[in-house]
Every structure is written in structure tokens, then in C-alpha cells.
Amino acid sequence: MKPVASWGRLSADPHHVISLNDPSRVRTLVCAGPHLGVARGMGRSYGDVCLNPEGALWVATGLDHFIGFDDNTGRLVCEAGVLLRDIQRLVIPRGWILPVTPGTQLVTVGGAIANDVHGKNHHVLGSFGDHVHNLTLIRTDGELIHCGPNERPDWFAATVGGLGLTGIIVQAEIQLRRVAGPWLDTETVPYASLGEFFRLADDSEAEWEHTVSWIDCIARGGERGLFMRGNPTNAGQRPAPGGRKLTMPIVPPVSLVNRLSLRPFNTAYYHLKKWQAGRAITHYEPFFYPLDNLLEWNRMYGPKGFFQYQSVVPREVGHDAVQAMLKEIARSGEGSFLAVLKTFGNRQPVGMLSFPQPGVTLALDFPNHGERTRKLFERLDDILREAKGRIYPAKDARMPRALFEAGYPRLAEFMKYRDPGISSGLSRRLMGS
CATH class of the missing domain: 3.30.465.10 (Uridine Diphospho-n-acetylenolpyruvylglucosamine Reductase; domain 3)
Structure with missing residues (x-):
């Protein structure tokens, strides 16, 4: 038995850890054990979809050929x-x-x-x-x-x-x-209101392949942010970004993301990026994966870990629902500097339980402050339920079962394909087994 945590570091429960390294032996290993199990990769899911407390965890990172x-x-x-x-x-x-x-x-x-x-x-x-x-x-x-x-x-x-x-x-x-190469033609556009974000998103979809927004959920209830967009481009031979990646070396005794740090950090980040706004040629790694430059960044939330709340709501109610959530977050003082707002296209998902659906998605990280944080999530759940939206299971550690069932109407169809020998913390919490 070995303690294992997910990326949110909310707990480190004991697991029977079994490494899958040889494809020819996978069948033997997963069929042999007395415990129900679930496969795990890098453990970058934030909640319990990649955990199976007291059960088997089949770690598949060795299947890397x-x-x-x-x-x-x-x-x-x-x-x-x-x-x-x-x-x-x-x-x-x-x-x-x-x-x-x-x-x-x-x-x-x-x-x-x-x-x-x-x-x-x-x-x-x-x-x-x-x-x-x-x-x-x-x-x-x-x-x-x-x-x-x-x-x-x-x-x-x-x-x-x-x-x-x-x-x-x-x-x-x-x-x-x-x-054509590893480069993108990018543009950063500051915006001052949620309405302006939606206009930028609508105007950008026809001409820009990649669109995303950072939103300041502290200042005036999320009414300002930075809209980033990009297209692949042939920029010729340029030096790729170098330098060593930084690592969060320790778990601090308290979360570094708190009411004292959030407002000055968000203000400084917004004004720095606003000053740097405009067009640029950007390597794909910092554009797609900015957080990968700080290894083990999840440690900054301290020993109690953190939650991520990522939801999607239909486009027709997107403005009002997102505004209501941002106001609730600002009122609570919980806040997040990792706050992402973006739109999904008008296309149906591939999988029965796929998260993306036509609409707008908001994702925020919150330090685990126990009951205070859970009360905030309950208020966000109410807004989401009224908007007929859903939460991303890969990022979830606490959504109510009823909200899951309402958000994923193909759940009953999916259950026919479940493997009875597989179970996870998430499946037991949201599906009963």
C-alpha cells in the first residue's frame, strides 16, 4: 500500500500501486488481483477520477513506446x-x-x-x-x-x-x-467587461484558431481580463525558448494564494500583460502550456491542497450565468489567479460523458478552506443548475451526484459499458460503485 494524491493534493490515501510496463502482461496483471482498480497516467486530474483509495491503481506511464x-x-x-x-x-x-x-x-x-x-x-x-x-x-x-x-x-x-x-x-x-513549425502568430487584447469578452470571442472564431481568456475574478467581479488568440504560422528559423524550468521546491505551511496575495498579484499581472499587449510571434510551448514552466506548482496551495471548479453553460445563457458566478466568487473573497474563460464551438461531443458542449466554460482554482470553500461551491452549483450546465469530471473532487446526473444525460447509456472490475473514487461518489 502506498499513499497517492491527485494534482489537487486534497488527500493522499493508500493504494495498491501496480505498474504496467509490458503490454503483453497487462491482461494478466489487471485480471489477477483481488481488488477493483483503475488506470492512472501522470495523475494530472485534479480530483478523484485518477484515484481508487484502498483499491488497485494500475499506473500506465510505463507503456510509453x-x-x-x-x-x-x-x-x-x-x-x-x-x-x-x-x-x-x-x-x-x-x-x-x-x-x-x-x-x-x-x-x-x-x-x-x-x-x-x-x-x-x-x-x-x-x-x-x-x-x-x-x-x-x-x-x-x-x-x-x-x-x-x-x-x-x-x-x-x-x-x-x-x-x-x-x-x-x-x-x-x-x-x-x-x-509549418513550432510558432504561432499571437495577439493579446485587454478587455474591460464581460460583454467585451463575448464580442471578442465571437469576432475571433472565424479568423483565429486558438482563443482563450484570463479573467481577473477579483476586480469588479470579473469585469476585466486579457483575451489571447493565435494562429499557426511559418516564422522561419528562430531560437526556441530556453532556460531551466523553475520548481516550487516545498509545500508552504499555508496557501500562498490567499486574500492578501490575490488582489496585488492579479492587478500586477493584468497591467503587465496590458502593457505588453499586441501582436507577437510565440513558440507553442509558452502559448499552450504556460504553467508547465513552473514544475510542482500545485504545492503553492499549501498542505490542504486546492480545488478546481470548471463548468460549461449554454451560450444563450452564458453572459448571465458567468456574470453571476464571478460576482459570487468576488463576494466570497475566495478568488483565483488561475482563472480561464473561453468558448466552445457549436459541435456535439464525441463521448457519452465528454465534457465539452456548445457554450462558454469558466475554470478557477480555489485553495481548500474547508466549509467556507464548499459553501461557495454550493452557490455556484445553484447557478450552474439553473443554467443547465455541467462540471468537468477530470477537474472535480466534490460535485453532487444529482448535478452530475443532470449534466450528463447519456449516463444511463454509458453504464452498460462499464467494466465491473474497475472503480475509482469518482465513480463511487457519482455512480455508486
Whole structure:
């Protein structure tokens, strides 16, 4: 037994940790144990989707081999433990790139599929599952399932965004996209109101592939922020960003994100970026993955850890719902400097439990202040429930079961594909087993 935490560091419960390193032995290992288990990659999920307290945890980061790459078509076959970072570094010099990537590249292919991750270009290219040709799944009864959009598509729809509950993903074939190089033509535009954000988002979708916004949830209830947009570009030969990455060396005794630090930090960040606003040529790593420059940044929230609350609401109620949430957050004084606001495109999700849906998504991190934080979340839940929105399970550690069931109308359909030998903290909390 070994204590294991997720990225939110809210707890470190004991697990039977089993490393999956050899594809030929995965079936034996997952079928042999007496304990229910769940697969885990890098553990970058914030809540309990990658945890299974007192049960088995099948760590798949050892399944990290590239199997094949067709340089003419951009089709990549790899094991599920391969990191997105290693894919990018392999294929970008060859003129290809991952079409969709989340806010960190330190996640596995299996985790990206199981959570159907999204990036800054959902309005153009959808989510990660839109670019998976096929995958291989091992069930805990030993059954091997190959599935894709055109092969056993029901199993594919259950597994993409299926939170690791249909089996262990061991291999996948991914479609990459052509790219001229590692550079983007970017622009940062300060905005002074939520209405201005929505106008920028609407105006940018036709001309810009990547759009995202940082919002100051402290100042005037989230009425100012920085809108960032970018397009791939051929910028020729330029020196890539260098230097050593910084590491948060220790867990401080109290959260460094607090009422004393939030307002001056957000104010300084906003005015610095406002001063630097305009067009620039930017390397893909700092644009897509700004937080990867500070390793172990989750330690800054102190020994009690932190929550992330990421929700999506339909576009027609987006302005009012987001405004109501931001006002509630500002009123509470809890706040976040990692506050992201962006829009999703008008396209249906790949998976039965995929998070992205047409609308607007708001994501914020909150230090764990116990009951005070939970009371805030209950008020945000009320706003979300009225707006008919939903919460991202990959980031969740506490949403009510009723809100989960209301937000994911295909849940009953999904349950037919669950592997009875797989269980997680999240599945027991939200599905009963």
C-alpha cells in the first residue's frame, strides 16, 4: 500500500500501486488481483477520477513506446502511456502537431482520451477524441476490444471521455495535422467587461484558431481580463525558448494564494500583460502550456491542497450565468489567479460523458478552506443548475451526484459499458460503485 494524491493534493490515501510496463502482461496483471482498480497516467486530474483509495491503481506511464508513424499521412500509433510532450517534440520538427492539446503537455495519451481533453481551439477542431482513429482496450475479464469511430463505435463513444471506467486503454492511433513549425502568430487584447469578452470571442472564431481568456475574478467581479488568440504560422528559423524550468521546491505551511496575495498579484499581472499587449510571434510551448514552466506548482496551495471548479453553460445563457458566478466568487473573497474563460464551438461531443458542449466554460482554482470553500461551491452549483450546465469530471473532487446526473444525460447509456472490475473514487461518489 502506498499513499497517492491527485494534482489537487486534497488527500493522499493508500493504494495498491501496480505498474504496467509490458503490454503483453497487462491482461494478466489487471485480471489477477483481488481488488477493483483503475488506470492512472501522470495523475494530472485534479480530483478523484485518477484515484481508487484502498483499491488497485494500475499506473500506465510505463507503456510509453511509439509503435509507428506515417510521415505522409500524419497517423501516429503509440502506447497509452506516451506523454503529449514527447509526441510534440517528435513530430513538430517533421511538420506535424497534435491537433488538440490541453493546458499541460505532461499528460498521457490514455488520460487525454479517457477525459476527452480540450484545448484553445475547440471551435475549430473539437476535442482530443475527434482525432483518435482507433484504440485498444483491455477489460478486467481479459476481453480485448478494438474500437474507433467506424469500428464498434458504441464502445468508442463510451471510452472517449469515459473516465477510465470501460477498461484499460493500452494503445491508440491518432491523426496529427500539418504545421509549418513550432510558432504561432499571437495577439493579446485587454478587455474591460464581460460583454467585451463575448464580442471578442465571437469576432475571433472565424479568423483565429486558438482563443482563450484570463479573467481577473477579483476586480469588479470579473469585469476585466486579457483575451489571447493565435494562429499557426511559418516564422522561419528562430531560437526556441530556453532556460531551466523553475520548481516550487516545498509545500508552504499555508496557501500562498490567499486574500492578501490575490488582489496585488492579479492587478500586477493584468497591467503587465496590458502593457505588453499586441501582436507577437510565440513558440507553442509558452502559448499552450504556460504553467508547465513552473514544475510542482500545485504545492503553492499549501498542505490542504486546492480545488478546481470548471463548468460549461449554454451560450444563450452564458453572459448571465458567468456574470453571476464571478460576482459570487468576488463576494466570497475566495478568488483565483488561475482563472480561464473561453468558448466552445457549436459541435456535439464525441463521448457519452465528454465534457465539452456548445457554450462558454469558466475554470478557477480555489485553495481548500474547508466549509467556507464548499459553501461557495454550493452557490455556484445553484447557478450552474439553473443554467443547465455541467462540471468537468477530470477537474472535480466534490460535485453532487444529482448535478452530475443532470449534466450528463447519456449516463444511463454509458453504464452498460462499464467494466465491473474497475472503480475509482469518482465513480463511487457519482455512480455508486
